[in-house]
Amino acid sequence: MTRTCTLLTSGLLLGLLASRPALGQAPQLAKYQKGTTEKGQKVGVWEYYGYTTTGQQVVVQRYDHDKNKLVFFREVPYATYFTEVKPGEWRYVQPDQPPMFVGGAGVLSYHMAQLEYPQEAQERLLQGKVTVTIKIDTLGRVAGYRLTQRVGRSCDEEAMRVARIIPQTWVPARIGSHAVAVEYELPFNFAMKKH
Template identity: 90%
Template sequence: MEKGQKKGVWEYFGYTATGQQVVVQRYDHDKNKLIFFREVPYATYFTEVKPGEWRYMQPDQPPMFVGGAGVLGYHMAQLVYPQEAQERALQGKVTVTIQLDTLGHVAGYRLTQRVGRSCDEEAMRVARAIPQTWVPARMGSHAVAVEYELPFNFSMKKR
């Protein structure tokens, strides 16, 4: 770290289904370049294959949050269950779909699954607060725009 900024090559770790700790990403913060990523299970994304033409596809390299799913999960965990929703016993999953452009920037946010106004607003607040440190999806040697879903779960704790 230098003046609060990450410098050099960083390795980010995650866990396999069996609990083994593994490197999930190696990222050069000086060059803003992904050096290595651990393959993820088959996943399709709504992908812009030509300007204005979108299809569900599996990119050769999926979109990734720098630091991996664990770091993204940390940011998503900043969710605060709204008091109004708790009083009304609102529960469920809110999905915020973000559109990532070919540079890895978030080009838009939209609610694609809703629970209720206060939960929807809280999920959108958290999604917008997530740092824009994304690596774009790639098809071959070209970066492609994709839509990425961020699921937020609101559930009442059982007593």
């Protein structure tokens, strides 16, 4: 059986295999990014790419790693986020700039592809979507993790494990000139398919 994980992020559809070893089967990061490194660290302005459903490569972000600043981002379809619009006041709004993972959907999906379908869940034929909701604060740090959609204990634990190891390289959402805290959903699909 092949185990799959499908992500729909920033309006781009990305299909990933999610079986052991996940990293060997995940898309190569070079396909999603281009830039210079010095002593193993990203320096200067990097371009990050995504692929449309027709397979066209597009620049989704330019990020200056020297200044830790987003230089360009490709507009994404209308999306609302549960947002802290004032201290302690949360509601669903469309920010002027959505929260973004540095590198875009392709790099985020690379990290999410570390998902391993638990053997116990496969034996019990457990399938479905687990959603881990994270809170991204005004500095782009992840401030909390919680399960908002569950499938079963082993799948839920695996989705939470992967969510926690994703690098905390987020650009915060903005309304006007102010960064705002938002909740962001990371969907993990567990599905069994026969060859």
